[in-house]
Amino acid sequence: MTEFEWAEQARDGDERAFRRLYDANVDRIYRLMYRMAGEEQLAKDFTQEAFLRAYRKLDQFRGDAKFSTWLHSIAVSVALNGIRKADRHRKREHALDDVSGILAAAPSKRAEPGVRERIEEAVDQLPDIYRTVFLMHDLEGYAHGEIATSLGVAEGTSKARLSRARAKLREALGDAMQEYV
Amino acid sequence: MTNDRHEDGRDPTVPGFVPEWVDAVRETYHAPPGAPREEMWAAIEAGMTAASGPGTGTDPAQDADVDGVIDLVGGRARREPRPGSARPRRLRSAAPWAVAAAALLVLGIGIGRWSAAGPLLPTGTANAPAGGTIAEAPAPDGSGLELAARMHFGRTESLLATVRSDARAGRVDGSVGPWARTLLAQTRLLMDARGETRDDVQQLLSDLELVLVQVLGATEASGMDEERAREELDLMIRSLERGEILPRIRSAAPSTMAGA
Numbered sequence: 001m002t003e004f005e006w007a008e009q010a011r012d013g014d015e016r017a018f019r020r021l022y023d024a025n026v027d028r029i030y031r032l033m034y035r036m037a038g039e040e041q042l043a044k045d046f047t048q049e050a051f052l053r054a055y056r057k058l059d060q061f062r063g064d065a066k067f068s069t070w071l072h073s074i075a076v077s078v079a080l081n082g083i084r085k086a087d088r089h090r091k092r093e094h095a096l097d098d099v100s101g102i103l104a105a106a107p108s109k110r111a112e113p114g115v116r117e118r119i120e121e122a123v124d125q126l127p128d129i130y131r132t133v134f135l136m137h138d139l140e141g142y143a144h145g146e147i148a149t150s151l152g153v154a155e156g157t158s159k160a161r162l163s164r165a166r167a168k169l170r171e172a173l174g175d176a177m178q179e180y181v
Numbered sequence: 182m183t184n185d186r187h188e189d190g191r192d193p194t195v196p197g198f199v200p201e202w203v204d205a206v207r208e209t210y211h212a213p214p215g216a217p218r219e220e221m222w223a224a225i226e227a228g229m230t231a232a233s234g235p236g237t238g239t240d241p242a243q244d245a246d247v248d249g250v251i252d253l254v255g256g257r258a259r260r261e262p263r264p265g266s267a268r269p270r271r272l273r274s275a276a277p278w279a280v281a282a283a284a285l286l287v288l289g290i291g292i293g294r295w296s297a298a299g300p301l302l303p304t305g306t307a308n309a310p311a312g313g314t315i316a317e318a319p320a321p322d323g324s325g326l327e328l329a330a331r332m333h334f335g336r337t338e339s340l341l342a343t344v345r346s347d348a349r350a351g352r353v354d355g356s357v358g359p360w361a362r363t364l365l366a367q368t369r370l371l372m373d374a375r376g377e378t379r380d381d382v383q384q385l386l387s388d389l390e391l392v393l394v395q396v397l398g399a400t401e402a403s404g405m406d407e408e409r410a411r412e413e414l415d416l417m418i419r420s421l422e423r424g425e426i427l428p429r430i431r432s433a434a435p436s437t438m439a440g441a
Contacts (some may be wrong), residue, residue, distance in 0.1 A: 018229070026216055030213065030216035034213035044217065055229055116209050123206065139203075
């Protein structure tokens with residue numbers, strides 16, 4: 001049975017069919033959500049929200065694309081919006097919390113970061129549109145075609161964004177890269 | 182999964198980029214643990230029950246994604262409501278209001294840009310003292326943008342007063358979500374007029390954006406994750422109080438404009 005047929009059954013109210021769709025896709029979606037969010041709780045929230053939205057929108061799924069691709073487009077949207085919200089909360093909380101405490105802790109935390117820490121920080125600093133493509137392609141192994149469909153952009157745009165992401169990383173890391181060469 | 186990660190190998194546009202370097206990132210950057218399948222499924226199942234069946238998400242206001250990249254794949258959205266789908270009454274009445282308000286905002290911004298010879302108020306007054314209110318600033322010049330902003334503040338005050346009242350009663354009314362979403366979109370529209378509005382107006386809009394996002398978060402979590410909904414509401418109340426947002430809105434939107 002194909003995912004499209006499961007989706008049709010789920011649309012007709014068969015929860016077991018939706019569970020099959022869940023089982024077939026959850027690991028990959030969760031991995032991507034975790035890569036994007038970097039926190040277990042957020043990754044769980046985004047994954048759950050993506051599946052719930054997909055369930056509510058099943059009657060909009062017509063099989064023009066694979067179910068997994070359609071689901072990914074929902075999941076990526078959920079994650080990007082969720083991360084923006086979380087960032088706003090964090091920024092606000094930092095501003096309201098004891099700033100002196102943060103400043104006092106900062107120097108020791110930032111002292112002599114290792115190469116990996118610098119790499120991770122550089123990835124975090126990438127704009128969302130570049131970071132998402134970098135994570136999907138380079139870290140999770142998605143094909144450009146799938147990324148493009150998930151993001152609603154042309155395949156060439158996906159490639160261009162990846163190239164730009166790498167360029168930005170290289171620029172940000174500078175001499176730290178030499179340690180890996 | 183088709184992996185074309187190495188199709189381009191060493192990226193020709195980025196000389197010196199080493200695939201092995203990416204491999205190192207892959208091992209450490211937000212390396213995902215195994216998915217807690219059953220735990221997540223339990224939450225999804227509960228949400229499915231609450232949704233009372235698949236395909237209940239066809240409400241355009243609910244689907245409208247302010248920042249959105251959603252709904253780009255698969256089917257083209259069917260916008261007619263499903264027979265028997267329960268749509269909140271408040272939403273039906275909000276839809277024409279939302280369209281009219283959005284049109285007015287766009288018109289206001291257009292008029293403001295056309296008529297403004299500079300910032301909404303003289304730049305010398307732009308830096309309102311910290312903790313000051315908009316009422317302390319010089320009188321508005323009556324431009325379309327100012328009018329649009331004032332009307333927007335009035336409507337936002339109504340929403341926030343409703344939500345705060347519900348929150349104090351321990352409730353979260355999910356049907357205010359579309360209302361908040363519309364106001365959030367309009368807030369961002371006004372924020373885009375940066376440079377044509379005073380700094381204190383922009384600061385208020387920025388604070389409102391955060392609060393509206395929190396309201397949206399609470400309404401979205403309502404019915405699915407009550408703990409998160411309460412948490413979002415707590416954050417919203419704190420933001421409202423710490424930022425003295427309602428008094429600032431009131432000073433920006435006199436009562437004569439609030440119901441306009």
